[in-house]
Amino acid sequence: MLKKVSAPKTLQVLLFIVLTLGFSYQDKFKGLRFDMVKHQIKERGIKDSKVLDAMSKVPRHEFIPKSYISQAYSDHPVPIGYGQTISQPYIVALMTELVDLQRGEKVLEIGTGSGYQAAVLAEIIDSVYTIEIIKELGHSSAERLKNIGYKKVKVKIADGYYGWKEHSPYDAIIVTAAAEHIPPPLIAQLKEGGKMIIPVGHQFQVQNLVLVEKKDGKIRSKSIIPVRFVPFTRGE
Numbered sequence: 001m002l003k004k005v006s007a008p009k010t011l012q013v014l015l016f017i018v019l020t021l022g023f024s025y026q027d028k029f030k031g032l033r034f035d036m037v038k039h040q041i042k043e044r045g046i047k048d049s050k051v052l053d054a055m056s057k058v059p060r061h062e063f064i065p066k067s068y069i070s071q072a073y074s075d076h077p078v079p080i081g082y083g084q085t086i087s088q089p090y091i092v093a094l095m096t097e098l099v100d101l102q103r104g105e106k107v108l109e110i111g112t113g114s115g116y117q118a119a120v121l122a123e124i125i126d127s128v129y130t131i132e133i134i135k136e137l138g139h140s141s142a143e144r145l146k147n148i149g150y151k152k153v154k155v156k157i158a159d160g161y162y163g164w165k166e167h168s169p170y171d172a173i174i175v176t177a178a179a180e181h182i183p184p185p186l187i188a189q190l191k192e193g194g195k196m197i198i199p200v201g202h203q204f205q206v207q208n209l210v211l212v213e214k215k216d217g218k219i220r221s222k223s224i225i226p227v228r229f230v231p232f233t234r235g236e
Contacts, residue, residue, distance in 0.1 A: 029061050032073040036060070040075050041093045048097045054123035055093055060086075062148055063114040082134050084230055086114045087176060091209075091227065098211050098224065099172035099195045101125055106167065108189065110160035111176035111232075115141035115153070121174070122150045129153075129167050131160040133233050159235035163189045170194060178207045179232040182221070190214045199229040 037056050046052065061072035063086055068078050077085040087095075096117075101107065101124045109118055112132035118141075121128045128150075132138035135157050142155035156164055160175070161183045168189035175186070175198035182198060190196055194214050201207030209224040 029059065029072070033060060036073040036075075036089050040089050044090055046090070046093045046097055048100075050101065050124045051093050051097045051120075054096070054120045055089065057123055058116065058119045059148065060089070060116060063116040063119070063144065080114045080137070082137055084113050084134065084137060086116050087229075092117055092120060094224075095174055095176075095197045095209070096120055096124070098197045099174060101172060105171035107172045107174065108164055108167070108170045108186075109174045109176065110163070110186070112138055112141045112155055113176060115145045115150075115155075117174065117176055118153045118155075119145060119148065119150050122153050126152055127167075129156070129164050129170075131156045131158050131164060133157070133159055133235060161185065161232070161234060165189060172196065173198075175199065175232070176229065177232040178203065178227075178229040182210070182212060187212070187214070187219060192217070197224075199227050203231040 034056060037052055041055060042052060061069055064072040064078055065080060071078050075088060077088050080086050103125060105125050106127040107121050107125060109121065109128065109130040112118060112130040118128050118130045130153060132141060132155065138155055138157040145153045162185045169191035170189055171191050171194050173186055173190055173196040175196070178199040178201055180202055182200060186196060192214055196212040198210055198212065199207045200210045207227050207229060209227045211222045211224055213220045
């Protein structure tokens with residue numbers, strides 16, 4: 001009969017410290033995330049419980065470069081490289097709430113970036129398609145989303161101006177970069193009764209977050225708030 005061998009006391013102590021620090025590390029981010037939702041989002045008027053729940057679940061710090069991880073739950077955009085940013089938490093929540101997502105719907109996101117917005121969408125619906133023109137960001141985001149558990153999010157490396165016709169029409173389209181005008185291909189790929197949220201304006205001028213709705217074959221748009229986004233990058 002083999003004798004059970006216990007780990008040396010020193011090793012047991014070290015293991016206990018590592019596990020304790022690990023749990024404390026995750027608990028810290030969980031607390032910061034709940035504070036973010038309460039103070040930056042809910043207290044500013046976001047009421048959709050689906051959006052609040054989604055942003056309480058998605059580990060935002062996992063989508064932030066390590067050099068900026070201390071700012072993961074701060075009330076401002078954070079650089080993610082290649083001249084791009086992860087949007088301010090409130091803006092992510094606002095854009096998600098404005099398209100009024102329902103379970104079973106299909107959404108197209110233009111501008112994958114870090115993958116954070118796609119993850120928030122994936123907590124609400126199952127069919128999320130996202131396009132990123134910067135190859136390095138697109139590949140890293142696809143891997144990140146898969147590793148974290150958002151395996152149903154489909155990522156494509158392409159010029160988002162033309163959308164993703166193969167999977168259209170979409171119940172909602174979210175654009176996370178400022179365009180000088182609303183791309184006609186995206187309007188064409190929006191389902192009847194669907195909504196699109198997009199920042200419109202020049203990089204060096206006032207931009208407006210615009211809600212677009214397609215009803216009875218007609219397009220109606222409404223300016224929501226002034227915003228500042230990185231410019232909509234086009235292919236050569």
